[in-house]
Amino acid sequence: MAGGLGRRIGGYKPLQLLQGRPLLYWALKPYLALNLDILISVKDQFQKSSLINSLQNSNLNTSKINFIEDPLEISGQGPLCGIFQAMKMLPSGTLLVVSAVDQPLVNPQLLSELLSVGAFFVSLAVVCERDHTLEPFPGIYSSALMSELEDYLTNFSKRSLRGFLSYLSANKLLVTFRRWSKIDPKGQSFYNINTPEDLTNLERCFPQKNL
Amino acid sequence: MNTPIKVLVVDDDQNIRDSILELLTLEGYQVDSAANGKEALEKLSSLKPDVVLTDYLMPEMDGITLCKILKNNPETMDIGVILITGVNDLDTRVKGLLAGADDFLNKPFMVPELKARIKSLSKTKLYHDFLKDYQRKLEEEVEKKTADLLKANLSLQMALNEVKELSLEIIYRLAKAAEYRDEHTGYHIQRISHYSTLIGIHYGLKEEALEVLKYASALHDIGKLGIPDKILLKPGALTIEEWNIMKLHTVIGAEILKGSRIKYLKAAEKIALYHHEKWDGSGYPEGLKGPKIPLFARITAIADVFDALTTSRPYRKGLSLEEAFEIIARGRGTHFDPDLVDIFFKIQEEILSIRKLFKDEHEIPHLFKVSQVSSS
Numbered sequence: 001m002a003g004g005l006g007r008r009i010g011g012y013k014p015l016q017l018l019q020g021r022p023l024l025y026w027a028l029k030p031y032l033a034l035n036l037d038i039l040i041s042v043k044d045q046f047q048k049s050s051l052i053n054s055l056q057n058s059n060l061n062t063s064k065i066n067f068i069e070d071p072l073e074i075s076g077q078g079p080l081c082g083i084f085q086a087m088k089m090l091p092s093g094t095l096l097v098v099s100a101v102d103q104p105l106v107n108p109q110l111l112s113e114l115l116s117v118g119a120f121f122v123s124l125a126v127v128c129e130r131d132h133t134l135e136p137f138p139g140i141y142s143s144a145l146m147s148e149l150e151d152y153l154t155n156f157s158k159r160s161l162r163g164f165l166s167y168l169s170a171n172k173l174l175v176t177f178r179r180w181s182k183i184d185p186k187g188q189s190f191y192n193i194n195t196p197e198d199l200t201n202l203e204r205c206f207p208q209k210n211l
Numbered sequence: 212m213n214t215p216i217k218v219l220v221v222d223d224d225q226n227i228r229d230s231i232l233e234l235l236t237l238e239g240y241q242v243d244s245a246a247n248g249k250e251a252l253e254k255l256s257s258l259k260p261d262v263v264l265t266d267y268l269m270p271e272m273d274g275i276t277l278c279k280i281l282k283n284n285p286e287t288m289d290i291g292v293i294l295i296t297g298v299n300d301l302d303t304r305v306k307g308l309l310a311g312a313d314d315f316l317n318k319p320f321m322v323p324e325l326k327a328r329i330k331s332l333s334k335t336k337l338y339h340d341f342l343k344d345y346q347r348k349l350e351e352e353v354e355k356k357t358a359d360l361l362k363a364n365l366s367l368q369m370a371l372n373e374v375k376e377l378s379l380e381i382i383y384r385l386a387k388a389a390e391y392r393d394e395h396t397g398y399h400i401q402r403i404s405h406y407s408t409l410i411g412i413h414y415g416l417k418e419e420a421l422e423v424l425k426y427a428s429a430l431h432d433i434g435k436l437g438i439p440d441k442i443l444l445k446p447g448a449l450t451i452e453e454w455n456i457m458k459l460h461t462v463i464g465a466e467i468l469k470g471s472r473i474k475y476l477k478a479a480e481k482i483a484l485y486h487h488e489k490w491d492g493s494g495y496p497e498g499l500k501g502p503k504i505p506l507f508a509r510i511t512a513i514a515d516v517f518d519a520l521t522t523s524r525p526y527r528k529g530l531s532l533e534e535a536f537e538i539i540a541r542g543r544g545t546h547f548d549p550d551l552v553d554i555f556f557k558i559q560e561e562i563l564s565i566r567k568l569f570k571d572e573h574e575i576p577h578l579f580k581v582s583q584v585s586s587s
Contacts, residue, residue: 117226122319126230172237172322175230 001079001137002027002051002101003043003070008195014101015054016199022054023193026104028065033108034115036097038065041082045069079136079161080153087146093122099138104202105188106138110180114140117177125168128190129176134169135190136161148173215241216333217258221251221265221277222295231264231325238326248272252280255287261336262291262329264316267303275303275310282311289339291332295320379426382475386429389436392443398569399518400429405565406514407507413554414510427478428511431486434464461487461496481505486512491545502548509548513539513555516546521566532563 002024006013014024024040031038042048048067055062068089070081079100086096095118099106110128118126118140127139145168152167153159168174181187193199218240220231228244235242243258245251247269263281265274274294281287293314294307304315313335314328386400407428411421435443438460442453449457464483468476485499485508492500504512520535530538536559543552555562 113226116224117230120224120227120319121230121234121322123321172234175233177226178229179226 001041001082001098003041003047003082004078004100004102005043006102009102009193009199010196012050013193014051016193018104018193018199018203021058023101023104024051024054025058025060027099027101027106028060030106030108030111031097032061032064034112036064036111039086039096040065040067041070041079041086042067043070080149080159080164083141084146084149084153087141087143087149090143092144092146094143095119095122096141096143097138098136098141099189100192102192102194103137103189104193105191107184107189110183110189111138113179113183114138114177117175118142121175123173125165125174126177127165127174128180129178130180130187130190134162134165134174134176136165137192138189145173215239216262216329216337217241217243217260218329218333219251219254219258219260219263220244221246221248221263221269221274223247223266223269227266234322234325235329240329246271248274248277248280251277260290261333262293264293264295264325264329266295267297267300267307275306278307278310278312289336289343291329291336293328293332378473379475382426382479383429386433389430389433392435392440398571399522401569402518402565403431403511403514404429405569406517406562407510409558409561409565410510410513410551410554413558414506414551423474423478424507424510426475427482427507428514430464430468430476430479431482431511431515432460432464433467433479434460434462434483436467437463458487458495461485478507482508482511484508486515488512489546490542490548493545504548509551513547513551516542517555517562518566522571 002014004013005011006016009016014027015022017023018026028038028040040048040051042051048069051067055065068082068085071085071088079098083096083098090096095115097111097115097118099111114126114128118124121142123142123144125139125141125145128135148168148171149164152164156163156167165174180189191202193202216239218235220228220235220242221244222228222231223246225246228246232242232244241258243254243260245254248265249272251263251265252272263277265277267274278292278294281290281292288311291313292311293316294303294312295316295318296303296307297318307315313332316325316328383400390399404425408421408425411424416424438457442449442456445453461484465480468480468483471477471480482505484496485494485504488494488497488499488504488508489512490501490504490509492498494504517535517539520530520538521532523529536556539547539552539555543549
């Protein structure tokens with residue numbers, strides 16, 4: 001999910017640097033480690049161009065990377081738009097492993113285990129639960145849930161990703177993954193950067209992360 | 212309140228176990244999980260699941276082995292087993308079917324399908340449980356009713372036995388009453404009964420016939436009730452006319468007993484009428500000959516004569532056993548049925564034992580004799 005405006009960090013969030021590399025690089029790394037097909041959700045054509053340019057300057061293998069743009073009819077709904085658009089263009093039952101571009105510390109093993117659970121049930125969402133709260137990212141969203149997402153977007157006025165998770169939970173279409181702490185004891189996979197201070201703090205701790 | 216359906220999830224992948232457990236718990240099932248077949252078996256007794264959802268490949272004990280164990284134990288064979296297999300894994304499915312698996316789920320599976328299959332199997336399990344419970348209650352009911360019936364039957368049998376005992380005792384006491392008019396009140400009746408029965412046993416009579424003979428023979432002299440005292444109690448020899456009247460005790464006895472539907476009394480009628488008939492036809496009242504004389508009467512005749520010969524009367528001393536046996540022997544084929552005489556001699560030791568057992572210890576003075584003595 002790279003479509004946010006990132007106003008608090010001064011805009012162009014995917015391109016903000018951490019350890020000399022854009023956040024987009026760190027966000028894509030675990031996906032590439034698992035050799036997954038990658039879809040980058042962007043707000044518009046302009047954002048897409050800037051990210052392509054950034055990727056070209058990195059040494060990442062971009063052969064498995066594609067872009068999707070938010071649909072005009074439901075734009076402005078944040079990550080839900082990107083997820084909906086991805087579901088729409090993929091065959092039913094495809095598993096979407098979703099995280100945000102401002103989450104540079106996602107653990108690939110966590111993604112792998114989330115995927116194994118998602119693959120077992122095919123048609124559900126699988127997200128982590130931390131302190132009795134559902135963490136939307138990283139999470140698994142089956143494209144089989146498209147009709148549910150469409151229903152949610154159509155019938156609920158206050159639309160949010162957490163709201164959608166509650167909707168799925170109420171309809172028993174979600175399983176929680178509580179064993180994340182065995183893989184990522186400090187929950188670094190959930191850490192996201194919203195402000196320059198967040199970035200500075202992480203930069204300061206970065207050598208210790210041994211990434 | 213309905214008891215929740217209990218599901219045991221068996222999978223070595225803890226993530227999968229936890230996720231299925233979460234989903235099924237949300238559906239209202241009572242769920243527990245195990246990491247392999249062995250652990251599942253350990254949890255069986257505490258959970259008593261309705262459905263076991265098990266993966267195929269697991270360490271320690273795989274799903275097929277678990278399924279075989281469950282389906283071969285009468286206590287767990289009704290638990291529904293769903294085997295999780297890979298898509299198109301025909302080999303595992305065949306193995307699962309041979310092991311008794313009730314259903315299969317392809318991996319990856321759709322949650323609605325999982326729920327539907329669990330629901331379907333749990334219904335079957337509940338139906339089996341219902342039938343088992345129904346059968347158990349039915350068996351308890353039948354057991355209770357059977358016990359009640361046995362109790363009622365026992366009470367009835369006891370009542371019947373009491374009535375029978377009463378009837379037989381009345382027969383005995385009636386026979387004794389008749390005998391009382393005559394000579395003495397000793398054990399004559401008992402001896403006749405037992406001698407006759409013993410002869411009957413060795414003749415080969417069946418148990419029922421023996422019982423009839425035992426009680427019917429006791430009434431052989433019931434007709435003496437109709438004989439006037441002056442003849443019945445006359446100490447000296449009887450005149451021909453008196454003797455002819457005396458002989459009528461057979462006919463009178465039969466008259467007293469005739470027309471009864473009771474087998475004891477019907478037999479007693481024949482014995483009373485014919486126990487003075489003789490094998491050669493020289494007896495009375497009808498002069499019947501040989502086997503025309505009813506068997507019970509032939510048997511009673513020997514018993515009666517032997518007892519009469521060996522018992523002392525006020526006006527004469529009883530004969531010695533040797534003399535009595537000799538008289539019986541002489542009567543073989545003339546007075547008595549020769550076969551019965553042979554039996555009598557064959558069992559003479561037992562006859563003597565009966566005689567010893569029912570020996571008259573002392574003579575009780577006869578009431579009429581007493582009055583005669585006092586008036587003379």
